Amino acid sequence: MSQAAIAMVHPGFDVFAIRREFPILAESVRGKPLIYLDSAASAQKPRAVIEAMVQAMEHQYANVHRGLHWMSERTTEAFETARDAVARFLNAPSREEIVFTKNATEAINLVAHAYGRGVMDPAKAVLISAMEHHANIIPWQMLRDERGIELRVCPITAEGELDWAGFERLLADGRVGLVAITHMSNVLGTVTPAERIARAAHDAGALVLFDGSQAAVHRRVDVQAIGADFYVFTGHKLYGPTGIGVLWARAELLERMPPFLGGGDMISSVSFEKAEWARIPHKFEAGTPPILEGIGLAAAIAWVERVGLEAIEEHERALTDFALARLSAIEGVRIFGRAQDRGGVVTFALDRAHAHDVATLLDRQGIAVRAGHHCAEPLMRVLGVDSTARASFAAYTTRAEIDALAEALERVRRFFA
Amino acid sequence: MSQAAIAMVHPGFDVFAIRREFPILAESVRGKPLIYLDSAASAQKPRAVIEAMVQAMEHQYANVHRGLHWMSERTTEAFETARDAVARFLNAPSREEIVFTKNATEAINLVAHAYGRGVMDPAKAVLISAMEHHANIIPWQMLRDERGIELRVCPITAEGELDWAGFERLLADGRVGLVAITHMSNVLGTVTPAERIARAAHDAGALVLFDGSQAAVHRRVDVQAIGADFYVFTGHKLYGPTGIGVLWARAELLERMPPFLGGGDMISSVSFEKAEWARIPHKFEAGTPPILEGIGLAAAIAWVERVGLEAIEEHERALTDFALARLSAIEGVRIFGRAQDRGGVVTFALDRAHAHDVATLLDRQGIAVRAGHHCAEPLMRVLGVDSTARASFAAYTTRAEIDALAEALERVRRFFA
Amino acid sequence: MTDAFADLRDLYQEVILDHGRHPRNFRRLGPPARHAKGDNPMCGDRVEVWVRLEEGERIAEAAFEGRGCAISIASASLMTETVRGKSAKQARALADAFRTLVRTGRCPMCGGVHAEDLERLRPLSGVAEYPSRVKCATLAWHALEAALAGEATATSA
Amino acid sequence: MTDAFADLRDLYQEVILDHGRHPRNFRRLGPPARHAKGDNPMCGDRVEVWVRLEEGERIAEAAFEGRGCAISIASASLMTETVRGKSAKQARALADAFRTLVRTGRCPMCGGVHAEDLERLRPLSGVAEYPSRVKCATLAWHALEAALAGEATATSA
């Protein structure tokens, strides 16, 4: 779809206007205008996010909760408003179900500890997929090694989709207690059929956790419509600051789970003998929370809502289609991930050139892509490669940038020919 | 000591110049100029910190580690420079010993998990003191309840100092494996004799962790001179952003400890069967680290070093002496904590007025103090109170502000008389 | 006291100071009075509330004991006065209206059936400016509702 | 190739491309050659290095096998050429100088005894701009040092 066509569908969506909201996009790298195609690793920040954080630090800041003074009351309000914003963003039934963590990784570890060690039957298995990010592998391996639970891995198809027959087979014995699966692969771009996964998991007596670190950035998520039990994402990929992640879980689960980290703010009363836990979500938020980061994340969500997640999704879909077509046309380019339903990341390899050399030579042309295993080493083995390059797109990415990528890649190919 | 006398000792120290570096100090609250006496809960941020974070978000930002492109290389450099800054700040023998966490609370939990559950002999006890913050109580209670280790509590004297005879008695049987103790009480202001504690602990065969959340803000810390094994502090109290804390530990301990959180960045290689941990400190830093927060913390440390920790310490000591004198002179004011060696917090109660009412009525006069149990509920029981008010000082606090506090408190007293 | 305290008194009106200092109905009631505890561990406020019901579930007497800040003591004291003679249902409606009052500072029901009672409670509406103190004002009411419901404890929201 | 690639070639000089494409001494050596593996799990680069020593601990022959990016393969290939004929001690000194070169881009020892060898290695100095790629260039050297020390594996720093 052309930019004009997108503009017709989402009349408000103007990628050039959006770009002007991101100061960093005016930067040059190696004498060339920055072409930032690494948003799946971390997105750039719009002025609205930067300003919200500056505004807090310059005009309204104190520690939150229990501060009886004006600055603390106002800061608490701003921070707790972020919780409302996230609850709306995920269509969570209640704001009490939103737990702030430091990143998506901590959110998954929290579940592995408080649910996996605290509540789950150790005779049950955890089922992940072959395309998980390390953040959704290692915590379960650690649980396995510590508690002896079984870890199952669902295979993927040649297109990079979940192998549905395999998935059902792995659920069939009713011994899976938790399905922990990505909602969108950070390597293949594959968007998994969340609703269908949740239904199958529940039918097999398992709960389901979605790693939405990528998905939540690229499309509207509705945890109730999906039927999820746990959903996690991370602020810095959603145009927000680092230092904040989100765990959403059904209240009933959070109530049953013991706390994870202990400290201030997560107790209701303490003696040296005994502590009583605070109500959810505070039970899971020990210590001073990411106050400035919450304020930044709320601004990021407001920004995304203003632009429109649907518009962003459509823009990225058009870019992805275009990128797939452009890159496939280059001799020796191999693309990984051809799922029907996919988001804005395109992972590729170039014959006769190592991904690291590709990334470095693109960098010399001002283009930022990622190369390596993308924190999905087991998937690399499944794909039979050591390392791949990845271009990923955001609301501010343009067709011209993808053209530039294709041209630069063509040069790299010829350089190595 | 008068402001002039301080100026003589530290000719560079000018509290009014310092105040101009903190935009928020120009704010008004309830029509009165803000008098912020809640820095022990969280300090305000100087322009240098705000600007460093803005600079990153506007000009130089990407995810760190493994990014082969310019923005990622430069951001990694900036973030890793923060590690150097912290290592220098604590006089740590090596930068690899600096682990970034989300706050001090996570840092202590990390030790309770990775050392307490992973390495420590469960037949050993953990020794804390009666004046710990919940952050240094709950993680050990959770360890006790999970692993059955014994938790011992060292009493304090009427002055609010560590009861040294009691401390030695509790160490005497050689069964303490870890002493975990505050380096400065956030309620009593007491600075504990860290070197002496470390020596006694080591002599008794125990390791020692210091909770430096308050101490590191008020005086120069040298982990080697102290002889510490673990030291933790938190960014937001050190004029830095929220969302970042620090664990320092001797390399040899970090090497022996299993990881705590699992995910990206903390492994060196992963298959579905097995993961190999990355080298320290990365083994303990799972997921996207607090990048912007690290950059902010580095700026905060640079700022503190520029002003001079010794100058800050002396300024705060003079303020504290002044505040103790001023507040003690008010009828019905009771002060908690009369340690010889103390930092800039003054906790008090007013006869016939509840601390919450005091705080609210001070707030109406533009003065921010904290009231409650200050996340040290067990200490409140030891002191025999439900709730106290606390004024705490920072580099930007003035004598005039303490005068204003005393006058406002006098009004509150008369109001309730 | 003089005008010199105007800035303090706009929140702590005379009636609050008075009830805070000299709480009414500050005593225990024996059986068969119903009884519940309210606990606000965050700030150490603690109240116990007793209600004695008579024919038709009407509150014949309410009393309390406890410790806490002026706001929580005054609120408990005023409560014991206002709920007297009310049915359990009316008391719960009043509790709802009161919570709205102290959370929002507004009193949509002040024109309704409980107009007079709410006017008596209105001096507490200033706490709406201090979200973290709202709990102090509502603690006794939570305990009252728990007692009416036959529960033993309430923890302030 | 033409000047059209000047911007790429300032980092990937002809010699790197050439050695990357056609690595020298790309083979195994049988016993008694010493042998070590080098692994850079971060990017999947992997080399194995063999050294055959003769009288006086002099390196008679060095060889490698492995896979990785052009930088790591070229670096390994150039290494096997430059260390030939050196004593173990000289090879270690060269390794140190080389690490300085690729970490800093500067070559303080280029005027010293190994001037000629370092000149041959200098095309790799451009990686100093890319701290995360420095490992690629140093991997084979770490393996070499491990082999000389009689260790089986080295992991690139």
Ligand SMILES: Cc1ncc(COP(=O)(O)O)c(C=O)c1O
């Ligand atoms: C002595 C002490 N320890 C630990 C903490 C916890 O710090 P944080 O909330 O940043 O984790 C604090 C501050 O709240 C403190 O004063």
Ligand SMILES: Cc1ncc(COP(=O)(O)O)c(C=O)c1O
């Ligand atoms: C799919 C997926 N899951 C989890 C993560 C981890 O996010 P974070 O590093 O912010 O914890 C990422 C990003 O790195 C990701 O892409």
